[in-house]
Amino acid sequence: MLKTRLLVIASALLLGACSQHVVLRVDFPEPIVSQLAQPVIVYIAPELRRYVHRYEPEQGTDWTIVFGDSQEKLFRSVFNGMFEQVELVFDAEAIPEDATVFTPVMRDFQFSTPGMSKTDYYEVWVKYSLRLSRGSGKPLLDWPFTAYGREEDGGGRSAAGAMREASRRAMRDAAAAIVLNFLRQPAAKKYFAETTTADSGRNSP
Template identity: 55%
Template structure:
C-alpha cells in the first residue's frame, strides 16, 4: 500500500474517534407560576448566543459543545413566565432609556465522562449569572448560580449522553432561576416586593 493511501485511511478511521461535537438545540417550556407585573428587558449578548466550549481531557477525546441559540431560549422562556411584560433585545442600543435590564452571563462549562471519572455517567456543571442593570447600565445585582445534569452512558452514544446531560443542566438552571432569583433582596427592592420571610 502506498504511503498516501495509508495516511488517508488513518484520517478516515482514526481521527473521527478523537473528536466529539455536541450541538444544543433545546427549547424550554415557559414556567407556570404567578407572574410579576413589572416590565423588564432581557438583553441577550452576542457572547451568550455564540458560547462554545472546547476541551481535550488528558484521557479522552476532544470535545466541542455548541450552545447556539439554546441559551437565549432558556432565559427568554424562564423570564417570560416570571415577568410581564418582557422585551427581548440583542443590542444595548435597542433597549429603552428607562428599562430595567436583565443580562444573563455564562461563565463556565465543565464536564466529566465515564473515562475521566471511572463511573457510569456523563456529568455537566454550568455556571451562570444574572445581572440586573438600571438605565445607563448601572449594575444593581450580579447573582451567580451553578446548575448540574447527568446522563448514563449505557445505551447512548457519547455525544448523545453529553447532549442530554447538558440539557438537564440547563433545565436545572431554569429551576434555580425560578426558585432563587426573586428571593434576592435587590430584586425585591427594585420591583417593590415585600422582603422574604426568614
C-alpha cells in the same frame, strides 16, 4: 498501495473517534408561576449567543460543544413565565435608560465523562450570573449560581448524545434556579416591590 490506503483510512477513522462535536438544540417549557406585571428587557449579549466550549487535551478525546440558540431559548422561556411583558434585546445600544434589564452571563462551563471520572455518568456544570439593572447603569444585583446535569452512560446513546442530554438537564436546572430563587434575593425583592408600587401610583386615577 492497497496497504497504504488502508492505513490512511484507519488513521482517519481513529482521528474521528477521538473528536466529539455536540450541537445543543433544546426547547424549554415556560414555567407556570405567578407573573409580575413589571415590563422587563432581557439583554442577550453576542458572546452568550455564540458560546462554544472547546476541550482539546494533549491526550484523549477532543470535545466541541456548541450552544447555538439554546441560551436565547432558555432565557426567553424563563422570563416569559415570570413576567407579563418581556422583550429580548440583542443590541446594548437599544436598551432604554429607564428599563428594567436582566443580563444573563455565562461564567464557566465544565464537564466530566465516564472516562475522566471513572463513573457511569456524563456530567455538566454551568456557572452563570444574572444581573439586574436599571437601563445601562450599574447592576443593582449580580447573582451567581451554578447549574448541574448528568446522563448515565449506555442505553444505546452515543457519547455526543449523552453529553447533549447532560447539558440540556443542566440548562433546565438553571431555569429552575432562576424561577425559584432570583426574586427571593433581597435586592431583587426590594426593587420589584418599589417599582410595582411606583407604577401602581402612576396608573391610579
